[in-house]
Amino acid sequence: MSPSGLGQYLKPFVFLDFVDADAAIARGINVHPHSGIATVTVIPEGNLQFDKGEWGAGVLDYGGVEWMRAGSGIWHGDEFQPGPAERFKAFQLWVALPAELELSSPEWQFVPSTETPGVGPARVIVGTYQGHRSPARSFEGLNYLLVTLAPGEGWIYETPPGHEVGWLGVSHGSLSGNEAFVAGDMIAFDKSTAPIPLTAGPDGATFVLGSAIPHPHELVFGHYSVHTSQEALEKGEARIEEIRPHSAR
Structure with missing residues (x-):
């Protein structure tokens, strides 16, 4: 998903990247800027170490989250x-x-997996779901869940009032709803x-x-920024x- 493509339909969600790689790739991430957005990093399989000085250090694994609010402008990419x-x-x-x-x-927040609440098979990465609130300091009206289902297990996302924008991205296995989805697919509802x-x-x-x-504004974007x-x-x-x-000069 990109801001100029599917992001126009799913805003405030404007970009999604999925990485499936050797851990060594984390050493080669280039430092780059952002403004006007928050980035949310979640790891459905494996783990990465993070170190952002005063913002914290540790290991991010299943159910943990990096919430980075770029706001007026930051450079990042060296934390993992x-x-x-x-x-x-x-x-x-x-x-x-x-x-x-x-x-x-700007601010960073790293929430370890032990602190993200569970609701059945779902972990509340960002937002509030069925009375359980993520510690991530996001704005209201935004939910982001990480879900793992056993073979053949059914689950229903009870969409909160006003949440007219929805999507999912599959990391492993397959799902069926109105149609079938497999690993690597992203679906906009x-x-x-x-x-x-x-x-x-x-x-x-x-x-x-x-x-x-839904985000009430038109998107105005630069190379790494959305306003x-x-x-x-x-x-x-x-x-x-x-x-x-x-x-970076």
């Missing part, structure tokens, strides 16, 4: 290193911030608040699912240049 696992899978999601937060002070019934295939399924209240106006984008890009690290 290979973990104990030889391979890992990861989803990185970009979320367009509300207008009142798009130029806010019709805009609705209806419950979403899903059933795992013979190998089970692991997937992420997002739902949200609600040209003026906000220019401020974000100016701040990015102001704090550009020497290694």
Whole structure:
């Protein structure tokens, strides 16, 4: 998903990347900037080490989350290193911030897997689901779950009121709903608040699912930034240049 493509339909969700790779790739991630968005990194298989100084250090594995609010502008990409696992899978999601937060002070938050609440087979990565709230300091009206189903297991996502935007991405196995989905697929749902019934295939399924209240603004984007106006984008890009690290000059 990209901001100029499916992100236009699923905003505030504007970008999704799925990585299935040797852990060594984590050493080669280039430092790059963002503004106007938050990024959410979750690992459905394997693990990575993270170290962001005052923001924390440790290991991110299944059910843990990196919530990074770029706000007015940051550079990142150096916080992860290979973990104990030889391979890992990861989803990185970009979320367009509300207008009142798009130029806010940047922050990182690493939530270990032991602190993300479970609701049946789902872990609440971001937001609130059935009374269980993630510690990630996200804005209201946004949910992001990591779900693992046993072979043949059924599950229904009870869509919260107002969450007309919804999608899922499959990491492992297969799912059936109105149609069949397999590992590597991303599915955008019709805009609705209806419950979403899903059933795992013979190998089970692991997937992420997002739902949200629709983002009310047109998307204005630069290379790594997404904002609600040209003026906000220019401020974000100016701040990015102001704090550009020497290694990226």
